Amino acid sequence: xxxxxxxxxxxxxxxxxxxxxxxxxxxxxxxxxxxxxxxxxxxxxxxxxxxxxxxxxxxxxxxxxxxxxxxxxxxxxxxxxxxxxxxxxxxxxxxxxxxxxxxxxxxxxxxxxxxxxxxxxxxxxxxxxxxxxxxxxxxxxxxxxxxxxxxxx
Amino acid sequence: xxxxxxxxxxxxxxxxxxxxxxxxxxxxxxxxxxxxxxxxxxxxxxxxxxxxxxxxxxxxxxxxxxxxxxxxxxxxxxxxxxxxxxxxxxxxxxxxxxxxxxxxxxxxxxxxxxxxxxxxxxxxxxxxxxxxxxxxxxxxxxxxxxxxxxxxxxxxxxxxxxxxxxxxxxxxxxxxxxxxxxxxxxxxxxxxxxxxxxxxxxxxxxxxxxxxxxxxxxxxxxxxxxxxxxxxxxxxxxxxxxxxxxxxxxxxxxxxxxxxxxxxxxxxxxxxxxxxxxxxxxxxxxxxxxxxxxxxxxxxxxxxxxxxxxxxxxxxxxxxxxxxxxxxxxxxxxxxxxxxxxxxxxxxxxxxxxxxxxxxxxxxxxxxxxxxxxxxxxxxxxxxxxxxxxxxxxxxxxxxxxxxxxxxxxxxxxxxxxxxxxxxxxxxxxxxxxxxxxxxxxxxxxxxxxxxxxxxxxxxxxxxxxxxxxxxxxxxxxxxxxxxxxxxxxxxxxxxxxxxxxxxxxxxxxxxxxxxxxxxxxxxxxxxxxxxxxxxxxxxxxxxxxxxxxxxxxxxxxxxxxxxxxxxxxxxxxxxxxxxxxxx
Numbered sequence: 001x002x003x004x005x006x007x008x009x010x011x012x013x014x015x016x017x018x019x020x021x022x023x024x025x026x027x028x029x030x031x032x033x034x035x036x037x038x039x040x041x042x043x044x045x046x047x048x049x050x051x052x053x054x055x056x057x058x059x060x061x062x063x064x065x066x067x068x069x070x071x072x073x074x075x076x077x078x079x080x081x082x083x084x085x086x087x088x089x090x091x092x093x094x095x096x097x098x099x100x101x102x103x104x105x106x107x108x109x110x111x112x113x114x115x116x117x118x119x120x121x122x123x124x125x126x127x128x129x130x131x132x133x134x135x136x137x138x139x140x141x142x143x144x145x146x147x148x149x150x151x152x153x
Numbered sequence: 154x155x156x157x158x159x160x161x162x163x164x165x166x167x168x169x170x171x172x173x174x175x176x177x178x179x180x181x182x183x184x185x186x187x188x189x190x191x192x193x194x195x196x197x198x199x200x201x202x203x204x205x206x207x208x209x210x211x212x213x214x215x216x217x218x219x220x221x222x223x224x225x226x227x228x229x230x231x232x233x234x235x236x237x238x239x240x241x242x243x244x245x246x247x248x249x250x251x252x253x254x255x256x257x258x259x260x261x262x263x264x265x266x267x268x269x270x271x272x273x274x275x276x277x278x279x280x281x282x283x284x285x286x287x288x289x290x291x292x293x294x295x296x297x298x299x300x301x302x303x304x305x306x307x308x309x310x311x312x313x314x315x316x317x318x319x320x321x322x323x324x325x326x327x328x329x330x331x332x333x334x335x336x337x338x339x340x341x342x343x344x345x346x347x348x349x350x351x352x353x354x355x356x357x358x359x360x361x362x363x364x365x366x367x368x369x370x371x372x373x374x375x376x377x378x379x380x381x382x383x384x385x386x387x388x389x390x391x392x393x394x395x396x397x398x399x400x401x402x403x404x405x406x407x408x409x410x411x412x413x414x415x416x417x418x419x420x421x422x423x424x425x426x427x428x429x430x431x432x433x434x435x436x437x438x439x440x441x442x443x444x445x446x447x448x449x450x451x452x453x454x455x456x457x458x459x460x461x462x463x464x465x466x467x468x469x470x471x472x473x474x475x476x477x478x479x480x481x482x483x484x485x486x487x488x489x490x491x492x493x494x495x496x497x498x499x500x501x502x503x504x505x506x507x508x509x510x511x512x513x514x515x516x517x518x519x520x521x522x523x524x525x526x527x528x529x530x531x532x533x534x535x536x537x538x539x540x541x542x543x544x545x546x547x548x549x550x551x552x553x554x555x556x557x558x559x560x561x562x563x564x565x566x567x568x569x570x571x572x573x574x575x576x577x578x579x580x581x582x583x584x585x586x587x588x589x590x591x592x593x594x595x596x597x598x599x600x601x602x603x604x605x606x607x608x609x610x611x612x613x614x615x616x617x618x619x620x621x622x623x624x625x626x627x628x629x630x631x632x633x634x635x636x637x638x639x640x641x642x643x644x645x646x647x648x649x650x651x652x653x654x655x656x657x658x659x660x661x662x663x664x665x666x667x668x669x670x671x672x673x674x675x676x677x678x679x680x681x682x683x684x685x686x687x688x689x690x691x692x693x694x695x696x697x698x699x700x701x702x703x704x705x706x707x708x709x710x711x712x713x714x715x716x717x718x719x720x721x722x723x724x725x726x727x728x729x730x731x732x733x734x735x736x737x
Contacts, residue, residue: 098338099323
């Protein structure tokens with residue numbers, strides 16, 4: 001149902017995501033809804049999330065590409081810009097969205113956010129506080145969570 | 154009798170010149186007597202009846218603008234700026250919009266640092282053309298289109314016309330933020346001006362954009378505001394720092410420039426705001442908003458915090474960035490205020506008790522419903538009376554005056570005392586109404602002030618009831634049949650007298666409230682040099698002469714009632730204390 005009148009742009013983006021995936025990122029549309037994507041992002045090397053596989057969901061609203069996609073982490077993650085519901089504090093998903101951005105650029109930005117947490121603009125107060133006061137310990141917790149929740153077990 | 158009235162009126166005029174409240178009535182005198190029309194500079198107003206109400210003002214400190222005037226002013230500003238900076242009309246418009254339509258601000262910033270202004274506004278130095286090939290890829294729909302079906306801003310980033318239409322449509326639907334539209338390319342900040350909108354958008358969006366641009370000219374300008382009356386499309390240009398905030402729109406709505414609520418002199422804006430909030434039928438909703446949102450410190454729109462981060466960015470066009478905890482500007486935050494997630498300014502203020510909200514709630518709960526109902530009923534009743542009086546005034550102006558003129562064989566110019574009386578009723582109902590909001594917030598423990606206030610209010614109210622009764626009920630007799638000349642002349646004297654007496658009462662009330670009831674006590678001499686009638690009021694307040702004596706006494710033998718204004722005078726007086734009419 002939802003796949004009728006799927007804009008050509010979404011079809012093209014999907015094809016390209018499947019044929020030339022970005023390194024460390026996979027995104028495939030759900031079978032019954034071409035606007036809903038199952039996403040996996042590998043924890044970047046030299047980050048506390050290294051070795052983890054993080055599942056996300058991505059949904060393209062009716063107004064896409066004029067409105068931003070909706071993205072959320074499904075895997076628990078200890079990160080100052082991601083809250084316990086998996087919501088992400090990222091400007092291009094909000095007021096800085098532009099229709100010239102795309103699924104690929106959004107996912108690459110999220111991957112970059114994993115490499116460079118930004119505790120100065122936090123979504124999760126406690127984690128950000130932890131990160132600022134004792135970064136080493138926070139990084140250890142993030143590694144611990146990665147091991148607990150983001151490794152294939 | 155006639156000359157008596159005139160001289161009395163003239164002395165009123167003279168004696169109160171330095172008081173703003175009376176200025177208004179003085180003008181009314183001048184106009185309504187029909188003698189010096191144009192003397193006060195209003196002769197250029199259209200003189201149909203409805204304008205009589207609104208154009209009566211000395212030294213008007215504001216101008217009413219209609220859409221044509223606004224567009225004209227906007228166009229003039231844009232054109233002159235584009236000449237001064239030798240830039241295009243579109244660029245001048247974007248610059249003015251960016252600097253909130255302040256021409257001087259644009260000049261200042263532009264000549265100080267043109268480069269950084271250009272960067273901030275998104276004006277590129279020179280036009281970059283789209284790549285000169287037959288077909289181009291659109292960055293939004295990812296389709297290839299012929300170059301002719303594509304457009305770009307000054308930056309040359311090509312998008313197909315259909316995607317432009319959608320991009321502009323989405324921005325326009327999202328609101329006035331569309332006035333700051335940039336190129337869709339995320340790395341590019343080239344501004345999209347009205348020329349692009351007119352070239353690429355659908356008609357509906359073009360109109361909306363143009364409307365937002367017009368609105369912005371009024372709303373982002375510190376000197377102008379829209380008239381808040383429903384459906385009214387006039388705006389008011391106000392001269393800052395010029396005294397009274399009361400303004401009257403051409404739609405006949407009077408409002409306070411400062412808070413845009415209806416005119417509420419002599420009660421302060423903050424009292425009015427509290428009162429209206431309290432009356433709001435949606436007070437439960439308001440409670441929710443109070444409990445769950447904070448107003449943006451810059452634009453005052455309520456903001457609900459629905460995510461974790463304390464860094465709040467208000468929606469465009471405000472875009473103010475602030476800290477949710479202390480409501481201070483975000484720029485001032487950082488390491489030295491305890492980091493971004495723990496605002497020390499807030500913690501410190503909390504310890505000092507600045508944010509003790511439970512205290513405030515308790516205080517609000519203390520006001521019992523009963524007390525509130527008392528004031529509310531009186532406030533609302535005066536509101537309704539005022540509406541009725543306005544309707545009656547209109548009715549008199551449009552038909553009854555003519556009828557009366559025929560029945561009583563009097564020229565209409567001789568009947569203006571009726572209009573004057575009704576105008577006084579309308580104005581007094583408004584003042585009286587707001588004094589009930591004032592009374593509600595006047596602290597219980599300030600007994601002297603309360604007593605004085607209630608005395609003044611009571612006197613004013615009683616005077617107004619007499620006037621309203623006379624203007625409404627007694628007038629009917631004369632509309633039905635011709636009466637002897639003498640009888641009608643008596644009616645004229647009585648109504649004119651009541652009008653002037655009531656005006657005095659209300660002047661006293663307004664002055665007293667505006668001075669915060671400061672002059673409670675025996676030495677209330679402020680008005681003594683201004684008008685004989687207000688001196689009489691102050692003398693009644695002097696010690697040994699109980700303020701209540703004239704209203705509560707049962708000993709009628711010691712009083713005589715003035716024929717003209719019905720004021721109860723001590724038997725020792727030979728002339729009325731109120732209107733100076735002689736005792737018979």
